[in-house]
Amino acid sequence: MNDKIEELKEKVKNFSIENRETLEIFRTKFLSKKGELNEIFEAFKLIAGEEKKDVGKKINSLRTSIEDKYNEAKEKFSLLKKSVREEKDFSLPVNAYKIGSEHPISKVKNEILDIFETIGFKIAKGPEIEDDWHNFSALNFPENHPARDMQDTFFIKGNSEEKFALRTHTSSVQVRLMETDKPPIRALMPGRVYRNEAVSARSNFFFHQIEGLYIDENVSFSDLKQTLYYFVSQFFGEREIRFRPSYFPFTEPSAEMDIFLGIATEQDYKLTKGTGWLEILGCGMVDPNVLTNCGIDAEKYSGFAFGMGIDRITMLKYGIKDIRQMFENDLRFLEQFT
Ligand code: DAH
Numbered sequence: 001m002n003d004k005i006e007e008l009k010e011k012v013k014n015f016s017i018e019n020r021e022t023l024e025i026f027r028t029k030f031l032s033k034k035g036e037l038n039e040i041f042e043a044f045k046l047i048a049g050e051e052k053k054d055v056g057k058k059i060n061s062l063r064t065s066i067e068d069k070y071n072e073a074k075e076k077f078s079l080l081k082k083s084v085r086e087e088k089d090f091s092l093p094v095n096a097y098k099i100g101s102e103h104p105i106s107k108v109k110n111e112i113l114d115i116f117e118t119i120g121f122k123i124a125k126g127p128e129i130e131d132d133w134h135n136f137s138a139l140n141f142p143e144n145h146p147a148r149d150m151q152d153t154f155f156i157k158g159n160s161e162e163k164f165a166l167r168t169h170t171s172s173v174q175v176r177l178m179e180t181d182k183p184p185i186r187a188l189m190p191g192r193v194y195r196n197e198a199v200s201a202r203s204n205f206f207f208h209q210i211e212g213l214y215i216d217e218n219v220s221f222s223d224l225k226q227t228l229y230y231f232v233s234q235f236f237g238e239r240e241i242r243f244r245p246s247y248f249p250f251t252e253p254s255a256e257m258d259i260f261l262g263i264a265t266e267q268d269y270k271l272t273k274g275t276g277w278l279e280i281l282g283c284g285m286v287d288p289n290v291l292t293n294c295g296i297d298a299e300k301y302s303g304f305a306f307g308m309g310i311d312r313i314t315m316l317k318y319g320i321k322d323i324r325q326m327f328e329n330d331l332r333f334l335e336q337f338t
Contacts, residue, residue: 001040001043001044001047001051001055001285002058002136003057003195004040004043004155005040005055005058005059005062008030008037008040008062008123008273009024009037009062011030011036011063012030012062012065012066012069013161013207015029015030015141015193017070019070019129023070023074023077023178023317024148026070027070030066031066031067031070032102033303036324037059037062037063037066039106040059040062040158040298041059041218044059044222052120053098054259058170061083061253062185068172070182072181082126085169091106091151094202099296100334101334101338102337102338103326103337104317104318104326104337105208105310105311105326105335106312107188107314107337108242108314108317109208109210111235111309112188112190112210112231112235112291112308112310112313113190113210114273115210115230115231115234115235116188116231117188119227119230120186121186121187121188121212121214122186122187122188123187123188123190123228124173124177124187124188124189125173125189125190125191125320126167126170126172126173126176126177126189126191127167127193128166128191128193128194129164129165129166129169130161130164130165130166130167130223131163131164132162132164132165132174132187133175134167134172134229135153135165135168135172136168137165137293138146138175138290138293138294139171139172139174139175139239139249139250139293140249140250140287140289140290140293141249141250142249143194145249148218150223151168151169151195152168152195152196152197153195153196154166154195154196154205158220159182161227166193166194167191167193167194168193168194169209169307169322170189170190170193170197170210170211171211171250171305171307171308173189173191173211174211174213174286174288174290174305175293176187176216177189177213178291178294178295179199179294179295182213183216183217183301183303184215184216184298185213185214185215185216185303186213186214186215186216187212187213188210189210189211189212189213190208190209190210190211190310191208191209191211192207192231193207193208193209194206194210195207199324200323201321201322202323203323204323204324204327206310207243207309207310207311207312207323208309208310209264209308209310210307210308210310211305211306211307211308212227212283212304212305212306213289213301213303213304214227214288214303214305215286215296215301215303216301216302217301219285219300219303219304220302220304221253221285221304223304224283224284224285224304224306225243227304228241228257228281228283228306229241232259232331234282235313236259239241239260240260240263241257241259241260242257242258242260242277243255243256243257243258244257244258244284246282246284248282248284248288249287250284250285250287250290250305251283251284251285251287251304252284252287253284253285254282254283254284255282255283255284256279256281256282256283257280257282257283258277258278258279258280258282259277259278259280260277260278261276261277261278262276262277263275263276267319271316278316279314280308280312281306281307281308281309282306282307282308283304283305283306283307284304284306285302285303285304285305286302286303286304287304288302296315296326311323312328312333313324318337
């Protein structure tokens with residue numbers, strides 16, 4: 001019996017546990033029910049008398065040493081496993097977060113705002129649901145005047161005396177700004193506007209505008225021209241511009257500004273209807289009636305205003321053929337503008 005114990009002791013000592021596989025072999029070989037230690041225990045049961053006590057001690061110490069060896073190795077390999085897990089493999093492909101992209105309208109809007117901010121224009125905003133005063137009356141659209149039909153309006157049903165509508169242009173924000181601020185006023189007012197129009201590839205019932213306003217002493221039409229020329233040169237590059245006389249109730253004189261694209265490509269030919277010129281914005285000198293309506297001394301101050309559609313400029317910039325594509329939220333479309 002003693003020999004057997006010594007023999008097993010020797011075997012255990014010589015067994016080298018090198019990895020998790022050999023650790024398992026060690027366990028089955030020595031510690032499992034069918035293992036060699038158990039064999040000795042079985043034999044031990046048959047021993048009687050004084051000898052049993054002595055042999056029992058030896059077997060117990062053998063068991064402890066086998067278990068110690070096993071536990072020690074087990075810890076080592078599980079530690080090893082843990083540290084392998086913690087080690088980072090930087091060559092693995094990353095599980096990257098999908099970051100959305102800026103909407104093309106926002107991109108163009110921000111680009112335009114940046115250009116005007118460099119020449120001192122601040123940004124102002126107003127509500128999309130607007131009352132009659134701010135959208136029309138203060139802007140010199142007389143009650144029942146046909147000029148109101150220039151912009152097909154979505155009126156809002158309500159019980160109040162006052163009429164409300166979805167704003168038809170961002171010019172309403174000019175009024176709000178002039179009512180609250182004192183000249184000099186130099187502001188850009190971006191926002192969404194609504195018109196009751198048939199939807200097609202080129203027009204939608206809502207779109208985006210940027211309104212510009214500059215009020216100070218001695219502001220003249222040449223300031224307006226110079227400011228817009230600066231904008232065009234920054235946004236479109238050096239291009240010819242021209243002003244055509246036009247009519248808006250809130251400006252006098254009023255004009256529309258075109259930029260020269262030429263007719264070199266088929267797309268430019270179509271866009272400009274064969275003339276080479278593309279209308280970009282409406283503008284003019286703020287009508288003194290509007291200044292007075294907003295509480296600004298029209299004798300002392302003058303100013304210019306302009307308004308442009310962002311959607312059309314965006315379509316022009318990116319060659320987008322159908323305005324509706326910009327609002328369908330189709331990722332295949334939107335992802336192109338990262
Ligand atoms: N509000 C006009 C429109 O929506 C655009 C416009 C024209 C704005 C002339 C202006 C301006 O400030 O002076 O069609």
